[in-house]
Amino acid sequence: MLKKSIVIFIILLNLSYINTYAQVYANGQELNAITTGVPFLTIAPDARSGAMGDAGVATSPDANSIHWNPAKYAFIEDDITLNLSYIPWLRNLVNDINFQNISGSYRINENQVIGGSLMYFSLGSMDFTNEIGTVLVQDANPNEFSLDLAYALKLSENMSGGIALRYIHSNLTAGFSQPGSAPTKAGNAVAGDISFYYKKALNLENKNGEFSFGVNISNLGSKISYSSDAYYDDFLPANLRIGAAYKLELDEYNSITATLDINKLLVPTPPVYGPDTTATGELVMHGYDDDVSVPVGVFQSFYDAPGGFSEEMHELMYSVGLEYWYINQFAVRGGYFDEHETKGNRKYFTLGIGVKLNILNFDFAYVIPTAGRQNPLANTLRFTLGINLKNIKKEE
Known part of the structure; x- marks a missing residue:
């Protein structure tokens, strides 16, 4: 069983999402990554979307639509x-x-x-140590999970809406606190999603086709804290996802x-801070103060980048x-x-494949980092097994 110190644990958490954060500049541009609490909520949970560049807001509905676009459920066939x-x-870094x-x-x-x-995220087994390396807690098992419920309603022949509610529990320290420091606790939060889905037949050169469009605003909710004495609570990874898809029957x-x-x-x-010895010791030089409420933070996120419009555009992520x-x-994906x-x-x-056999479907996905890049996500595998209970009823 792999043993990890709390320092290594924190490093791994950041490596899994921001693999260049330790640098100050990238190609002459200052790094300014956005960090949030509970980033496990942004992991693509299924092999189908995981094989398609983590895209899924406008694809055909399946059991995992609750993560990508709950509104898609209204048009699910089963x-x-x-x-x-x-x-x-x-797996390139740790094995548990x-x-x-x-x-x-x-x-x-x-x-x-x-x-x-x-969704359940196990961070494996680790040892917690003090600043000189003495083991204080052995074989701790930090973990996180979220429990979701969704409702989708068909609004018309071509459009649907959906909502989801989410409870989040994040136990990163497994109850451990450094002697002399503020006590830690498990973080808890609640959040919600609102989504829309539209699809319409759109034939191409006498071949049947379908265009679809989706929008999902997810993880809107309370901040999360890991200490009762915390000065700064973490934002949840609230996210706006917009996308389109086109299916053509060859x-x-x-x-x-x-x-x-x-x-x-x-x-x-x-923001970019400068010295302010007469007040709090920090002065926002560029951008906006990020210690704001959740509603303010949502609207502020569209215009607060210190680098202006160009940096705002850099904050967009693309999945094809x-x-x-x-x-x-x-299926091949x-x-x-x-x-x-x-x-x-x-x-x-x-890359990925999928197989549907009678009442079962199996999907597999594999991550390949771009050439010459070291990425902790390299060679990540995803496995999904699905069951279609409607077909069982039909056969009976």
Whole structure:
């Protein structure tokens, strides 16, 4: 069992999302990545979207729509769905961090569907030490989880809306506190999502096609704190996801879907500080103070970057994906995810396959970092097993 100190643990948490944060400049531009609490909420939980560059707001609905766009549930073909996903996380660095997810949906009637999910993130086993390396706690097991419920309503023949509620629990210190420092506690928060989905037939040169568009504003909720004495609570990773997809049926056996997602964190950008010895010791020189309420932070996130409009554009993240199906049973997928080098610098290709056999479906995804880059997400695998209970009823 791998033993890790609290210092290594913190480093790994940051490495998994911001692999260039330790640098001051990237190609002459100052780094200014946005950090939030509970970043595990932004992990793509399923192998299908994980194989398509982490895109999913406008793709066809499935059991995992609660993460990408709850409104998609209203158009799901099956009455009951259930997906189980497993991701060995950061395997290039450690061997005992894992991400697990269970998602599903149930159709109430023709227009209404409910969904739910449980995401669990285990940070493995570690030792907590003091500043001189003495082990104070052995084999601690920090973990995080979120419990979600969603409701989707078909608003018209082509449009639907959805909402989701989320409870978040984050136990990063496993109850450990450094002697003489402020006591730590598990962080708890609640959040919600609001989403819309639109689809319409759009044929191309006598071939059947379908255009779809989706919007999801997720993780709007309370801040999270790990100490009763905390001076600064962390924002949740509130996010705006907008995307479109187009599916074209090449013939009765073959179809292909192309999709694009654009993401922006609805969290304040860290400002540039200068000395202010007459007051608090800090003075905002460029940008805006990021110690604000959640509603203010959401609106401020659109204009507060110290570098102005160009830096705001750098905060956009792009996901591009392709999905090919043969006789609706065998799928091949690919994609690309891009984040600006000053905002986290995650850039990687994704590949995957999918198989549907009677009542079961299996999906697999693999992450490939761009050439010449060291990335802790390299070689990340995702596995998803799905069950279609509607087909069981049909066969009976």
